[in-house]
Amino acid sequence: MRRRLGLRGRFALVAAIALLVSLGLVALVLQRQDAMHRDMQQLSLQAIHEFSSKRLLSHGEAATLQLADSLVNPLYYFDLEAIGSAVRNVLRQPDVSYVIVYDNQGQIIHDGSADISTYGQAMGDPFAFEVLSLSEAHVQSSDSLVDVAAPIQIGDQRLGGVRVGYSLAAVKADEQQVGGIMSGRLGEMGRSQLLWLGLLLAAMVALLVAIGYVLQRALVSPVRQLADAAREIEAGNFEAEVPASRRNDEMGDLMRAFAHMRDSIVRHDRDIRRMAYTDALTGLSNRLAFRELLDQRVAEGHGSARQLALLFADIDDFKRVNDTIGHDAGDEVLMQFSSRIRDVIDLHGGAGAELARFGGDEFVVLLQGGAGGDDIRMRAERLAESLVCELGRPIAVHGRQVFLGISIGIALFPDDATDVSSLMKNGDIAMYQAKVAGKNCHRFYSRVMDQAVERRVRMEQDLRGAWERGELSVAYQPVYRLDDGRLAGAEALLRWRHPVHGPVAPSLFIDVAEQSGLIEVIGPQVLRAACMDARGWQRDFPAARGLFVSVNVSARQLRTGDLAAQVEAVLRETGLAPQHLHVELTETAVIGDEARVSSLLARLRNAGVKVWLDDFGTGFSGLSHLRRVPVDGVKIDRSFIADVLRDPDDLALTTAIIAMAHSLGIHVVAEGVEKEGQYALLRERGCDMAQGFWLGHPMQNQEFTRLLA
Structure with a gap:
């Protein structure tokens, strides 16, 4: 992970760069100073050398000309002793290396020695050639020697010449001594300047350290404390300590603002936690x-x-x-x-x-x-x-x-x-x-409950796609008119034959389909199949042209809001007349949202479809809701019909339902008629229609068509 460079690190980096730049500048200054000292020393030595050389030449020319004048008579008379005396006097002078007196042919006459060992010899040194025919003083030099020659003559007659050689060793020694003195003085000056530069650098380092300390105290440390507090707050510790400050500057303002923000966060967190952990309505934990x-x-x-x-x-x-x-x-x-x-x-x-x-x-x-x-x-x-x-x-x-x-x-x-x-x-x-x-x-x-839930989940899984696999089918239970005993229609009932478990009770799988939402898929399929079968009855059997088919619609189908559109589409597709379709709704489904359901049912009734209220009497609404919900009939629940022969209360309630429904112009169907006495009693009380095992069991379409035949 890449490490973050903090303010202190950045300041240290800037300080180090500044220090390195300063050291580089000092090194450059020292280098230029050393080069300047060397140039000064060289120029000084060159000046001293030129000055010494000029002085030596001036002195040598004067001395040589003077010697040449003093040798005119001795050379004219060829007085070797006088010539030697003059030459030896010059040789005793400082820096004189040799004195040579020669004739016009360049042969040595005297060299200042006692025995004149070179007498008569020709001069063979490098300077000899240029002095043979000179008419005035002539100077030649090398790195170690200066040769000054002058002619010896009487009038226009040249008798010969004299050469005086001056050594430059003393001059060089003086130059070296002066150069040493200058180098020492320049070295002292350099060391003095280096000391001052070192003191300046030390002061600069001390200043940077002081600035770093002040920066640490005034900026880095408070910022770091604020960052630590921010991390604590981020981790959920809203009580993290925020450093207090009485500073009257921007950092003080920042620290006080941060403390206020922390306090505000604490209050908001307390409020949010109260909202997040408390039920707004009851004040209980959520x-x-x-x-x-x-x-x-x-x-x-x-x-x-x-x-x-x-x-x-x-x-x-x-x-x-x-x-x-x-x-x-x-x-x-x-x-x-x-x-x-x-x-x-x-x-x-x-x-x-x-x-x-x-x-x-x-x-x-x-x-x-x-x-x-x-x-x-x-x-x-x-x-x-x-x-x-x-x-x-x-x-x-x-x-x-x-x-x-x-x-x-x-x-x-x-x-x-x-x-x-x-x-x-x-x-x-x-x-x-x-x-x-x-x-x-x-x-x-108990674990038995768990098994029941597992069975319910498994049933839901098996129910998916059961219609497509042919496991679901529609059975029809006949509905008879009580006044003449003729067949009036049939109620479509969904049946499921499981490939493993066999027939499954509708009370089990219908509830599963309702809660899982599968009824929204299965319901329209049942509606279409029932309408197609009813249309087939009317087409194949003339006596069945007035029969109706009733189809149960769940509360979940009502809530989708497109039930009316589904019904109209199925009627157009199958060709069944709307008056031959009865839609059955449970009472509890109707009273859940009366305004919307009333609008939906009104649309169905306007299209010609009959609306029946199923399981009437088991809900909580009472007959007063029949005035607000547009229905064409009610079906008395089988729980009332079962004891109508021996329970006066059930008989009274059934009679009241029939009477009140008729007063509202609503037909009545009794469910669960399983005895002849029940049939007779209901006909006596004016019930319109009935269905039940005594009249006919639910049967598949093939069996129902045989009943029609």
């Missing part, structure tokens, strides 16, 4: 808060003898309150229910009991067993019974009394589940079984 608590309790329960009981409670028929009284009333019911549940838990829940609302009309209670291993099952059962009893009492809402109940499912930890997800799932399964058992009761989870 699903998220309860799940975290349950995770904690289950984690604490592992490895200990502490037990837990989870109670899933769902209000029975709560949707009816919203549909009939309104959502405001529903909210009031939820608040009163939560208050009652809280009171019951305070009385019977014991220490550590927690209540939460999972949403909608579902509440969850968590009971915690004591360390002494008390019977958590008995406590949960006692609490559930108290809740069922208390919540079964009527609730006053908007000036009306509402009678509801509650279904409770109970799952125990660790007996029923050892993890949170399984515990919640099993509690929900147990609550569903309480609903199936008749509502307003409680059920403990």
Whole structure:
């Protein structure tokens, strides 16, 4: 991972670069200074050399000319002793290396030695050639010698010449001495300048260190403290300490602003957590808060003898309150229910009991067993019974009394589940079984329930595609008129023959199809098949031209909103006249949303389709709803017909339904006629039509066509 370069690191990098640049400049200055010293020394030595050479030449020319003048007479008289004396006087002068007196042929006359060993010899040195014919003083030089020659003559007569050689060793020694002195002085100057440069660099480093320290104290350290606090806040520690500052500058403003922001975040987090973990309507813990608590309790329960009981409670028929009284009333019911549940838990829940609302009309209670291993099952059962009893009492809402109940499912930890997800799932399964058992009761989870759920899931999977595979079919139960006993029509009933389990009861798979949404696919297929068969009856049998076929439509199909369009499309496709199709709806499905359902049913009736209300008398609406919902007939539920011969109440209720329906111009069909006495009694009471096993069992289309024949 690439490491981040902080402010201090960046400042150190800039300082190092500045220091390196300074060192480079110092090195360059020192280099130029050294080169300048060398140039100064060379120029000085060159100047000294020129000065010394000029002085030597000037002195040598003067001395040589003077010697030449002094040798005129001795050379004219060829006085070797006088010549030698003059020559030796010159040789005793400093820096003189040799003195040679020669004739016009270049032969040596005298060299200043006592025996004149070179007498008569020709000069063979490199300077000899140029001095043989000179007429005035002449100077020649080499690196170590300066040769000054002058002619010796009387008037215009040249007698010979003299040469004086001056050594440059002394001059060079003087130059070296002066150069050494200059080099020493320049070295001292360089060291002095180097010392000052070193002090300047040291001051610069000290200044950078001071700036870095001030930067660390004034900027880097506060920023780092703010960054640490920000990381703590990001990690969820909203109480992280933010450094306080009284500085009256931008950094002080930043630190104070950060502290204010931290305080604001703490307040907002508190509000958000309250919103996230609290149900807005009842003020109870919500699903998220309860799940975290349950995770904690289950984690604490592992490895200990502490037990837990989870109670899933769902209000029975709560949707009816919203549909009939309104959502405001529903909210009031939820608040009163939560208050009652809280009171019951305070009385019977014991220490550590927690209540939460999972949403909608579902509440969850968590009971915690004591360390002494008390019977958590008995406590949960006692609490559930108290809740069922208390919540079964009527609730006053908007000036009306509402009678509801509650279904409770109970799952125990660790007996029923050892993890949170399984515990919640099993509690929900147990609550569903309480609903199936008749509502307003409680059920403990058992593995048999799990198997039932698995069977339900497997049934849903098998039901998918069952129509295409030919496993689903439509059976028809005859419907007879009671006044003349003639066949009036038939009710289309869905049947399922499972390839493994054989015939499956409609009460089982219809409910699965409803809850899974498969009914939205199967329903239109049943409608199309029934209309096609009815059209075939009318085409093949003249006596069947007035028969109707009734098809059950589920509440889920009603909620989709396109039922009328589906019916119209099927009628066009099959060619069945609209008056020969009866659509049957359950009473509970109709009263769920009367305004929208009324509009839908009105469209069907305007198209000519008859609308029948199935299972009439089992719902909660009463006959008053028949004035607001446009229907053509009602079907009295078989539960009333079953005891109509021996139960005066059922007889009175059946008679009242027939009378009130006729007063509204609505036809009546009795379901479940299984005895002749029931048939006779219903005909006596004026019931229009009837169906049941005594009149005819549900049969496949081939068998029904034989009945028509």
